[in-house]
Amino acid sequence: MCGVCGCSEPEHESEPLAHAHSSHALEHSHAHHYDPARAHDHVHPHGHDHAHAHDNVHAHGHDHAHAHDRDSRLIRLEHDLLHKNSLLAGQNRAWFQGRAVLAINLVSSPGSGKTTLLERTIAESGLRWKLLVIQGDQATDRDAARIRGAGARAVQINTGTGCHLDAAMVARGVAELDPPAGSILAIENVGNLVCPALFDLGERARVAVLSVTEGADKPLKYPYLFRGTQLVLLNKTDLLPYVDFDLDACKDLLRQVNPDVEMLAVSAKTGSGLDAWYAWLTQRLAIAPQQTAQGAAP
């Protein structure tokens, strides 16, 4: 077997083959004697940096490190650990940009009021915009039914045992919903302050909903999630008189994990503060997608 390219062709051992390895171990090129009977699934761009006969004498210099014994080789990858998700998220993002769809990834703990917020946003949107929803939950389609009841199209994605939405699930949801150009696509993530932080869905902005009943120290307890958001909606502010919630302390802690985040105090129940949220959406929708930051990866 070739110690550099790892080809397992038996002929390598018996008959010398002309080999060339370019500087990159992965995309290295090499010349093989063509055997039409053998299926080749790799491309051979003939960029010969240094050709050599494959006679087991490896007296040639490589400018990349690899274990150069006869039966193992090192491949440098240097890519994102979440490469696959990132690729799909990039495809989603390109699709959204092409149609000027404003995709928002809504994250929060369970019960913070994401669905109530969306119901009210849909009911009060009038002709300002068209809003569609991808609902992520481990089980049931109760939330999608609520959104449809409020007058918007929605698809429910059940993640089963999964604790977050990923870019592939969103791609399936988008294919089913087919949001029209210029619309807003709200992606309501699984209620979870941990796992959704890591998965880029291709959204333009990540919005966290934090309710006053959860406690002011949530941003510090779940810093990864709050680090990656552009906006925090502080919800259930109608309950402030009844709960021990220090609004200033919450803002201060939030700035510690994310100095650039915006915060809006709202009540999805009474409607208090929602005009600022609608203005935020309108403004984002008006900005050309190319001018905004790419991605919301943590």
Place this chain on the structure above:
Amino acid sequence: MHELGIAMQLVDAVTERARGARVRRVVLEIGALTAVLPDALRFCFDLATAGSAVEGASLEILERPGRARCRVCQREFELLRPFGRCVCGGTELDWLGGDELRICEMEVA
């Protein structure tokens, strides 16, 4: 437990690049400020590799420290968690390192 999802993506990625070769070792770089726990990932790696071309491969994780620069005084220091306080009292920090989540290299046979 998002580490299982990450481990499965890792196995997919290295299997694809190995092109049928047996993977002996995978080297990752993980920053201290990411939401990925190296121990949890090691545990999930064994589960995710079972029955694949990566089964039996060793997982090497290079842990990278977090570094931050204070927006108030521009001082740079090590950050152990994804937030912190500068000696000047500043808490608004820009990250200089520690957010790495990379597959560096792999050894195949």
